[in-house]
Amino acid sequence: TQLLEQSPQFLSIQEGENLTVYCNSSSVFSSLQWYRQEPGEGPVLLVTVVTGGEVKKLKRLTFQFGDARKDSSLHITAAQPGDTGLYLCAGAPGNTPLVFGKGTRLSVIA
Amino acid sequence: NAGVTQTPKFQVLKTGQSMTLQCAQDMNHEYMSWYRQDPGMGLRLIHYSVGAGITDQGEVPNGYNVSRSTTEDFPLRLLSAAPSQTSVYFCASRRGQNYGYTFGSGTRLTVV
Numbered sequence: 001t002q003l004l005e006q007s008p009q010f011l012s013i014q015e016g017e018n019l020t021v022y023c024n025s026s027s028v029f030s031s032l033q034w035y036r037q038e039p040g041e042g043p044v045l046l047v048t049v050v051t052g053g054e055v056k057k058l059k060r061l062t063f064q065f066g067d068a069r070k071d072s073s074l075h076i077t078a079a080q081p082g083d084t085g086l087y088l089c090a091g092a093p094g095n096t097p098l099v100f101g102k103g104t105r106l107s108v109i110a
Numbered sequence: 111n112a113g114v115t116q117t118p119k120f121q122v123l124k125t126g127q128s129m130t131l132q133c134a135q136d137m138n139h140e141y142m143s144w145y146r147q148d149p150g151m152g153l154r155l156i157h158y159s160v161g162a163g164i165t166d167q168g169e170v171p172n173g174y175n176v177s178r179s180t181t182e183d184f185p186l187r188l189l190s191a192a193p194s195q196t197s198v199y200f201c202a203s204r205r206g207q208n209y210g211y212t213f214g215s216g217t218r219l220t221v222v
Contacts, residue, residue, distance in 0.1 A: 002152075031208045042114075042200050042213030043153075050208065088153070095207060097143065097168055102152035 003027060004089055004101035012107040016078050021104040023089030024071045032072045032091040034063055037103075043088055079108045112137050116201050116214035123191040123221045131186040131217050133201030141204045142184040143168070143211070144176065146197040153200065159184055191221045 005024045013019055023032065031050045035043035047056050049065035049072060056063045060083075062075040076083055084107050090100045117132045135142065143158040145168075155168030157176040165176050173195060175187040184203075188195060198218050202211040 033210050035210075040216075042202070042215050043211070044213070045210035048208070048210050090211075092207065097155050097158050097166075098204075098211065099155065099169075100145075100153040102150070 002102065003093070003099050004091060006087075006089055006101035006104050008104060009102070010105050010107075012109065013079055015080055015108055015110050018075065018077050019079055019106070020073055020075045021087055021106070022071065022073050023101055025091070025093075026070065027093040028069050029091035029093055030069070032065060032069075032089055033098075034072070034074055035088040035090065035100075037086040037088060038084075043086075076106075079106075081108045081110050084108050114201055114203055114212050114214035116199075116217050118217060119215065121217060121219050123188070123219065125191060125193060125221060127191050129188050129191070131188075131199055131201075131219075133184045133186065133214060134182050135184075135201075135203040135212070136182065137203060137205075137212065138181060139203035139205050139212070140181070141206060141209075142178065143202050144174070144184070144186045145200045145202065146170065147200060147216075148197050156186065156199075188219075193221045195219065196221045 033048045034046045037043040047063045052069045053067045054065045060077045086103045088103045092098045114135045144156040145153040159165045159178040201214045204211045
């Protein structure tokens, strides 16, 4: 059983469209993180959300942490080809090592 | 540039050979981890360390050893390579429990 479930697994959209990807769990997390990974590279941290209900914005990316701290979402407004990549959420329930979801592979077509 | 350095970037091993993947960070981070990434499986934790002299097993530790003699270095040793260990390996470090990871650029390992 995967601790963090991400959906959708794959997403292909046209440039300019909006999209939301989800990260869900039955466990409570003290924080959740989002990363983006491009081919041939390691994941790069985008944001850490800590407080239930917290919303953070990074240019056209909006991250939300669920009120119960069991889930998170990433919304991209007006997607661009440069947003293409693998989006990973990660978290640690309690004082345990960080675990990752399997990711959402996003392709933005010009 | 500060960060996590992994070597080598690519490696081909024969079944039964041993080797060490090197990982070094210059950010004085206490936490370091090794992950492997396989298609459809995501990133899976092999071993991790919360400080020099302290290591523990992750989700998939079999066939791998680690040591943490200094804060900077966290090498991963493959004892007797098997084709199932063909993967991309990432080393990562972070300041503490609720901080994000800085990842190295990975080692692509093929075992034939």
